[in-house]
Amino acid sequence: MTENSRLKFKMEQLGLTQRELALAVNDHLRAAGEHDTVSERTVRTWLTGRSTWPRKAKRRALEGVFRCPVEELGFTPPPSNARPKEGPHVFRRTFISSSVGVAASPLIGSRRLTVGAPDVARLRERLDALTALDDQRGGHLELEEATLQGAREALELQKGSASQRIRLRLFSLAASYTTNAAWSCIDARQLDRAQVHLNEALRLAGMAQDSIAQVQVWNATAMLAHQRRDHGGAVAAAQAAQALGATRRDPMVASLAHARTALGHSNLRDGTAALRSLRYAESALLKAKPEPRPSWMQFYGVAELHALTAIVLDRLGEHPAAEAASYRALSALPQHFRRNRALATARLAFSQLHQGEVEQACATTEGVFSLMEGTPLPARMRSLLGDFYRDLLTLAPDASTARAWGDRYRSEWSTT
Template sequence: MEANRNLADALSEAGLTQAELAEAVNDYLRSLGKEGTVSDRTVRHWLTGKTRWPHPRQREALETVFGCTAEELGFMPPAGRRTASSSPEEDSVHRRKFITAATGTTAAAVSLVAAARPYAVGTTDVIRLRNGLDTLTALDASRGGHEALERAALAGAAEALELQKRAASQRIRQRLFGVAANYTASAAWSAVDARQSDRAQGHLNRALYLAGMGKDPVALLRVWNSHAVLARQRQEFPQALDAGQAAQATTVTRRDPLFASLAHARTAIGHSSVGDRRGALRSLGHAEEALAKAPREEPRPSWVAFYGPAELLAITAIVRDGIGDAAGAEAASHRALAAIPQQFRRNRALATLQLALAQLHQRDVDQACATAEQVFVLMHGSALPGRMRSYLGDFYRDLTTIAPDSRAAREWKDRHRSEWSQAR
């Protein structure tokens, strides 16, 4: 008996548990007026290969949830039997219909299921909204925070909250509150990155409430993580430390070392901001230890994809510079830039700017200015997010303080003014 790896991979990609898949299939069956009898045990039989060819309606439900054929999900019809689809041509049309309806999500026909079940919102609706979060995360990674992204995130939160009024169960209601919390946290992060701190604070307060209503520890950690970034941005350093420690206290940090590592890293920045060198280095050590224990293949929400060894190195550079170890900050920045994936363009630009600051703080003015210019090269073609513009302002201020009359400083200031006027 051979395990069904295709189905297991699809389950992981969709971020579903076995129980959630069973519930999604049952939701679909009920929308057709059929009895939903799929259980965790049924899903286990599919995954282990004990059941190689589910019943026709179950196959239809699985194809709807995942947006592909039963064969593509690893199921095999008995020898000599055709699939439930009438022809290969109809299979192709069916798949195209799923793909175009879903705009790239894994739950291809979810909207059709919701329409067929207007008074009972279920797991398929949750999946559809979760997939929308992935789209926003990709947009944030490529463009940074901006008002259109913020509005889209708030619209997603509003839809989740409207749907929870018609939830088929209390469990679905809680999940929708958690989805709304994540959409609101996405809006908050966009405002943080755009340097719109008042709006960001309002969104984070709302997201904190929604995460509590949804009993969603991952969303809760996400909110406290953003709280820590916002507080540091506003130079409210004790609050930044408190937010990092609140992130550490969420239950998900006990289940997943990667989230624990992120919380410790954020706390390390908080300690460095208040001048606690020992606390900063201790928290960095905890972050490194936790990250080394984190399983890489664990299914996680897309918003945390930015965090890993490269991002921890970038955070290490911030912490080292904050405690006066500019040489250590420069070394960590170089290692971070060697490891940050190319698609995280904004993160690479921020790490480059941190490298320039570390070089400047060692009085290597010519090299620091040359490094800082690379930020404009990396972000060419895109408006600079407010947060990045603010950090460039920090570099400009320190440069003016350390070497106001050097030739490199004068040339960089001219370049800075020119790029600044074009980057809005």
């Protein structure tokens, strides 16, 4: 008697326990009009190899659950009972007929599509691709719509037959997709829509029982509060992220939460608290180890901490130190983070302007437009450049450089 390792592997791929496999097989049996059922004990006989060739109805049910011939599940017919070899088209015809019958009926009762790890992986790959698009172009309406569609698909799959583990992953994905939609709105300065998405994302992250998804929501909430100049709310959101289990387990996540807290404190002009939070962020980042993390976390690391440090120091009036931090951020930022490089370049220009280096600051902003050439500037970036122009006119209202900058770039930063 040999253990059925193939069946065990397939179950692990779909995230099915023995009980959940029994329930899924029974669903297919009932859908086929069979009165027979299987139990956890039956599944154990398959896994241990005590049963090497279930009867025909159960074989068909197993094929419906795993979407492959039972031979690929490690089952072998006895020589006297070997079924004729079927070409791939035969199984495909049988499977498609079965699948259409299930898909055509409502996803309720006994006729439910089986959902597993491959479905989760497919949705995760799409989410990663959309995150990469955001890194390149920034937030825009098409990106928001694509992420919301991903969330809807994740929730639609909840109507299928799935293990509890898979259901939680689907809720987590729906939360991440929805948070990405909110982030796209924040970058596009559609702040009211962003709040609606964040409210839904927080609900979904709670249903997923996923603290890293909750950190993602609170991180975006802190960003939204920052855009609305609700600096107390930004601190509160960042501190909510600090209290979560993912933050306690992963120093990288903790570093991000402390950096967001530092930014909020600096906007409240609480220098002592801001610098303390920055020290916490730096200390936590030193403890972080390379490990797989969600794609939304890929933007954060040494470079992003330098970029956030530059903003904090500039807010606190430490303009030379802010300029140095911006240079460090730009030297460490990967090239594919185009939008973030443009933002860091704009922040460098701010620190130079606040030191009275008007011509140098104006020259630096040229890098923003060069980096984003070929795509519209995200509204958040346009707003930042608008702030730069206002500071420029305040600090050097009579400078010909300021007037020339306005004449050259006004159309680009205000309407692009």
